[in-house]
Amino acid sequence: MDARPEKQERWDRRMEAPLAVASLLFLAGYTVRVLAHGMDRVWLDLCLAVTLGAWGVFIVDYVVRFRLSGLGPLRFVRAHLLGTIVLLLPLLRPLQMVKIYDGIQRRRRGKPRLTLYARVMAYSSLTVTLLGFAGALAVYQHERGASGATIRTFGDALWWAAETLTTVGYGDVTPVTTIGRFIAVGMMACGVALIGAVTGSFSSWLIQTFTREDEERPPGGTPGAS
Template identity: 40%
Template sequence: MKRQSAQARWEQRTQRPLLALAVAFAVAYAVPIVDDSAGYSLTELCTVVEWVVWGSFAVDYLIRLALTTGRKEFVRTHWPDLCAVLLPVLQPLRLLRLVSTLLLVGRRARMAPQIRLTTYVVGAVIGLLMFGSLAVLSVERESPHGNIRTLGDAVWWSFTTMTTVGYGDHAPTTGLGRMIAVGLMLSGIALLGVVTANIAAWFISRFEKDDVEERRQTEAIAALTEEVRLLRAEVARLAAPEAAARAGTGAGGSLSAD
């Protein structure tokens, strides 16, 4: 059995704890937005949780970098992880912490062999829908000309935006809200395209499986038919001497009678 590297063992051990931290981040990010009457202490606690989660992912990146044998190759191939770690440092906005955490969670989830691609993509679509709704609500709710005031409005807007339907009944009016809309449009098109491709691939695999099964049945019937033909030929070959002997006996009896 091939021995796992130190980096692979670390990633396997920290996968579930980091996913649990990501869930904690989601709760901490959502609470102050959904409950706009949250007090100062609760808001500060949620902010601390967000930074702790981001810091955990940053430490995880540094440890993986230290454990790998080819560090330059690791940085080159894991550049989204590095960008996600640096984003909140360059501009400490809650939205950037959201983007960076989503990126890091997605990278770690793809490393998990037991998580199938379809499950990951569906989870990413749901996560993008909810976090996009929370993000646009946080920046549009206080806008004097905004019409996204409730969580229901935000979810409806995110869903119509991701599916490129765009009824136009709700739309962001601030610059940051429109930036969120652009990101949601591009991400939604990409993710929904992957979902569509996976569904098509599933149907194709089912058809191919049916074709293979039908081909196997046809080959089995042909093989059985060939075996029956050979068996009949063998029976005829074995029965030929006996038939000849009977024919000879019958002919001899006729001559004696004469």
């Protein structure tokens, strides 16, 4: 009998807390490096070390998962494409907390849990918050000193992130650098996907609610019936 699934499950449980801490440390270290312009060099170097250390945890986790999977490199990458992208773009690693929270919820047997629709809403909200903040940091880092930039403060970056994720796009602040525009494309795609997930979940909840009310209504109990 192949013991790989059991080993993978044990590894997942063992790495929940370290990955969550590493995700928070990565985001915290990156935030300080981007926003704390006047900080002493030694503290900036310390933040860089924390950020790289957290990234190292992600790499170790990815390598161990690859070894436990028993798959070839190409098959593993295809099967874990999103995880590979996130590893190469570590700024997305704080989203790991969403996956960890979901795993914890699934193992809470016998305890009340959020409904599917509430979970979609909660996870989408958490994802939007983390993605918006991380995207704002990345865009601000590359745009603040660019020629002709309209995103000159972190407040501008946060406003731009809100516009982009909600697909409103007023156009009052826009990235002018190549990297900034690349980040914008990714956030647009994520915004469309998240809005679709929330809208679809809310619509399904409404349909289910109205269907249940119709089923529970006694015959002849239609409002206005004599």
